[in-house]
Amino acid sequence: MIRHEYLVTQAGYRPSGRIVPQDFDVRSPTHDDRIALADLMMSAYVGTIDYDGETHEQAVQEVDSAFADEALLKESRVAERDGTIHSAVLVSLVDGDAFIGYVMTRADDKNTGLASALLDESIAAIWAAGYDRVRCFITEGNRPSERVFYRAGFRVIGTIGKPETQRVNPLEALRAKWPEQVAQLEDVIASDFLRSRGGGAAVSEVDGMLEIEVYDEASAEEAHRRWPDARVAVVPLPIAEPKMTPRESQD
Numbered sequence: 001m002i003r004h005e006y007l008v009t010q011a012g013y014r015p016s017g018r019i020v021p022q023d024f025d026v027r028s029p030t031h032d033d034r035i036a037l038a039d040l041m042m043s044a045y046v047g048t049i050d051y052d053g054e055t056h057e058q059a060v061q062e063v064d065s066a067f068a069d070e071a072l073l074k075e076s077r078v079a080e081r082d083g084t085i086h087s088a089v090l091v092s093l094v095d096g097d098a099f100i101g102y103v104m105t106r107a108d109d110k111n112t113g114l115a116s117a118l119l120d121e122s123i124a125a126i127w128a129a130g131y132d133r134v135r136c137f138i139t140e141g142n143r144p145s146e147r148v149f150y151r152a153g154f155r156v157i158g159t160i161g162k163p164e165t166q167r168v169n170p171l172e173a174l175r176a177k178w179p180e181q182v183a184q185l186e187d188v189i190a191s192d193f194l195r196s197r198g199g200g201a202a203v204s205e206v207d208g209m210l211e212i213e214v215y216d217e218a219s220a221e222e223a224h225r226r227w228p229d230a231r232v233a234v235v236p237l238p239i240a241e242p243k244m245t246p247r248e249s250q251d
């Protein structure tokens, strides 16, 4: 199974604009929600590409791990109705970045915009807390998750998977698939014009095409001029290291 690591910066985030319906209560989770979240986890994951036969007891353990000391509970969100949690976004702190460990929606509520709406709320809280980058992992082929996160501006920054478990450069993986196009792409990235403007931000596969991200409109025009078939996205220049520290203490 191949999993990609995704990243979005504050400047690159695109809110979905979805709203959680008013009959839901949206709030941060507490430790008292551990069983309700395990129920949600089972409903959300069973039958999906990411379900590996876990039992309810294991789901409770996973929730407990998500609630361990690096959890960002204030920035996490659940949507509750009539005592049942229907959707959740659970956030923790990993290597100084906010990390979305779980996004899940009950089977009966999927594709109604709940996860997208909760993600908007959770990410607004993440920015408000002073973090400027959010990461997550998505299994390749988890289409609903890819859809939600890609639309929100998340982009692949690394890959892990069998048989090799170490992270590989996504460009190398793309090169193996599209040697000519990637060579052309590198030509674009290496051009003096793009280099003088910060270069290329990222390369990814979108809808079966290569997509190059650049930092401004002028670079996008140059990339189009040099490679008319390219799909080019403009993303503002990410803030360089060191990362910001959270403004508030965590729960």
Ligand SMILES: CC(C)(COP(=O)(O)OP(=O)(O)OC[C@H]1O[C@@H](n2cnc3c(N)ncnc32)[C@H](O)[C@@H]1OP(=O)(O)O)[C@@H](O)C(=O)NCCC(=O)NCCS
Pocket (backbone or CB within 6 Å): 044, 045, 048, 050, 087, 102, 103, 104, 105, 106, 109, 110, 111, 112, 113, 114, 115, 116, 117, 137, 138, 139, 142, 143, 144, 145, 147, 148
């Ligand atoms: C991923 C998940 C949280 C999304 O929750 P959700 O509340 O259904 O999300 P939304 O309704 O906001 O958005 C889902 C999007 O995926 C799209 N989608 C669903 N199935 C799809 C498919 N097979 N191919 C492409 N897109 C698909 C929907 O059409 C929708 O997009 P739209 O808003 O443009 O119509 C939910 O599917 C889930 O719980 N999956 C199991 C747990 C999981 O895999 N979590 C993510 C781990 S990284």
